[in-house]
Amino acid sequence: LSSAPLADAAGRVMGKFGVALISAGTLISIGGINIAASFITPRSGVALAEDGILPKKIAENGRFGTPTYAILITVVLAILIAISGSFSKLAAISVISRFVQYLPTCLAIPVLRKKRPDLVRTFKVPFGPVIPIFAIIVSCWLLYNSDMEKILIGLGGLVLGVPIYFFMKKYSK
Incomplete structure (x- = not known):
């Protein structure tokens, strides 16, 4: 199995230019997401702090008008996650966690059309x-074909975060 199947396929069709194009597109996409x-x-940390779910201190702005504590917490958590695994493992985990966000969004369209025609x-x-529906099917297929770990x-x-x-x-009010 290839570690870059799309780049390999583009290489077979368009040569070295195809590999470079797909690789550059991948890097730009990852950069944009980051x-x-x-x-x-x-x-998100600021919003949770403003709602009383996290300590109010996290929502405070520093001298530059930015949420300093929320940014510092995000940086520390990102560094810990970054050093916890390989790039390919972290990328796969990121993709899977995003599917959890995309599935309800895709499901919401037909549900809201049916239940709330007044919107x-x-x-x-x-x-x-x-x-x-096609997006839901493709997402489920991709999840089905992913590594269980x-x-x-x-x-x-998600499983840990929702109960927390x-x-x-419940107890912040």
Whole structure:
């Protein structure tokens, strides 16, 4: 098995240019995800602190108007996660944990169309429920074909995080 099957396939079709194109696209994509996460993750900590689920101190802004504690906590956690495994293992875990987020989003489209026809729709998904259902099928197929260890680790954060969230929510008020 290849460690870069898409780049290999592009190499067979387009030669070295195909390999370079797919490799560059992969790096740009990973960079974009990491940059987005560097903004979103501290903001999530701030929102949880503002809701009283985490200590209020995390929501405080520093002298530059940024949530210093939330950023520092995010950096420490990211470093610990980064040094805990190989790049391919961390990438697989990241992909699996994202599927957990994408599946409910895809499911929400047909459910909301049926249960809440009164909602104002600013964007209409083309082909009705076909695209969300196809995305659900592909996501489930990819999960089914993944390594069980990576699935368990990828879902482990969710399995641990959900009860902690509800416990903190209940006792924070």
